[in-house]
């Protein structure tokens with residue numbers, strides 16, 4: 315098998331490329347480097363610089379590299395930006411996927427892993443989110459991921475391609491500091507950012523129906539997420555034409571924003587900066603925690619890392635890019 319990882323120079327893609335390479339899989343990456351960094355990739359992994367929207371680049375890459383499976387991570391991922399620029403999100407995430415799938419079909423590629431998101435569920439009102447929980451996305455980003463799943467499943471069924479749609483919950487951490495996420499788009503880097511500026515972390519909403527009143531989320535360590543891709547890719551390769559696997563990738567364990575603020579204070583040594591509280595933000599569900607039953611049953615996969623190791627490794631990565639953070 316040769317796997318082409320689209321978006322493989324990104325935060326998650328680079329971890330997936332590394333995990334698959336270390337496990338002995340042959341891997342190449344296609345990335346337009348719009349937010350990716352070539353230096354994140356292991357030296358032995360070839361990088362094709364180009365967009366999934368460019369059919370000629372895809373055809374050439376498939377033919378020259380002898381691609382037999384695709385792990386598709388290339389996408390735009392910022393919820394707020396997707397509200398401001400829905401057309402950009404539909405073009406990159408949905409049209410880009412259509413172009414890629416056409417190339418996949420024509421090249422006779424047999425396995426396709428798709429990077430989906432818990433954003434497909436929207437505001438789920440359940441204790442544990444299963445794959446049967448209704449998908450009701452509340453922003454264009456989530457819509458593009460749900461439409462992407464439909465495209466992937468329909469194409470797989472029509473053309474005998476084994477597919478997996480992996481719905482990631484809240485991803486954090488880094489295998490090595492240089493592989494860390496550099497964006498400030500979710501709670502962990504947002505709290506790091508405030509601490510670095512000597513400000514107190516902020517909790518949005520303290521009157522939710524949760525044990526401590528703050529929102530509860532399911533945080534998954536990036537290294538666990540990477541091994542989930544490896545397990546899914548191998549399963550698809552073992553069972554060609556076996557249909558689709560749609561799986562949550564989470565831990566089944568909820569952590570509240572307040573607990574996260576306390577943990578971040580402890581890990582960064584800034585327990586003096588106790589969290590300040592503010593009003594709820596629109597569109598924040600009270601609790602989003604995955605049921606991990608299906609992925610455990612289907613792939614024998616379970617998360618191995620705890621939240622502290624996730625925050626510690628994310629902080630190491632943050633300090634590499636923001637050396638002033640250590641001075642606190």
Ligand SMILES: NC(=O)c1ccc[n+]([C@@H]2O[C@H](COP(=O)([O-])OP(=O)(O)OC[C@H]3O[C@@H](n4cnc5c(N)ncnc54)[C@H](O)[C@@H]3O)[C@@H](O)[C@H]2O)c1
Nearest residue numbers: 321323324325326345346347348349350365366388389431
């Ligand atoms: N980070 C998260 O918390 C999270 C959660 C759920 C789902 N996801 C999904 O995981 C995937 C990867 O996310 P990430 O956090 O690594 O983001 P990222 O921005 O670090 O990585 C995306 C990569 O795709 C590349 N890319 C973007 N558009 C492209 C195009 N048209 N052609 C080729 N390459 C292109 C970028 O250069 C980058 O390397 C995305 O599909 C995202 O929607 C991420």
